[in-house]
Amino acid sequence: MRKLSIFYYVFFFFRGNEREEKGKVMKEVKKKEKLETSIGDSRSALGALTVYLITGLFLVVGFWVVGNKYSVDLISDPSLTLRLLWSIEFPIVVIIYSLFRRNPEECSYFRAVGRSIIGLISGALINALGAVSLGAPIGMQSLPKTIHWSFLMSVFTFVPATAVFGASWTDWHRVFASLKPTGNIEYMIVIPAYGAIIGGWFGAWPMPLDWERPWQEWPVCVCYGGIGGYIVGQIVSLSLMLFLRKSKNLKLA
Structure with missing residues (x-):
């Protein structure tokens, strides 16, 4: 017992x-x-649309400042144009995406901003090395163009992810390598980033052709391709959000 x-x-x-x-x-x-x-x-589709409209507006403002205040463009002065574009676009991207940071209880807003600056520099370095390895011209005349193009591409690709994920390798690998985004904010990060990269790659195709056009010079067409791909990526991600939301509502019904 x-x-x-x-x-x-x-x-x-x-x-x-x-x-x-x-x-x-x-x-x-x-x-x-x-x-x-x-x-x-x-972070609904409406919120994503708002983010895209704001970031797109600042791109337009950048081109307006370049054309009206400095009377240049990507063809006549690509270095100055790219420098103004990324310096105008970068702050608004950081301000918005830092609001969506992971673990806001542990990561303050200013910490997210700080790691975004590190992401900007790291992403620019990776983009520059990738461009040079794929055939971008090397020389003192082309160096400023490559640097500022790399910073603009970093704003499109690395900065949003760094603001949200920080140095979380698990999230970076899942979203960018495994392509398994789990929420709207992750769709907002990964699809426009890949759109900018793919657009820049397609934009480089006319460069070796013997048309002798001024826009074939590095990095004019690559920059237009990257910006166009970034915008297309935003449209695709927004459409995908709406589609997934509709599918979820149908399943719940």
């Missing part, structure tokens, strides 16, 4: 611990679901 009572004691002890662990897990799951729901509400 004593052995039986000991058995019941041990059984209910572990049973109680198991229930306690299950309760903790359920609380964490509910907390995560609540967070994901709030994230889904704030």
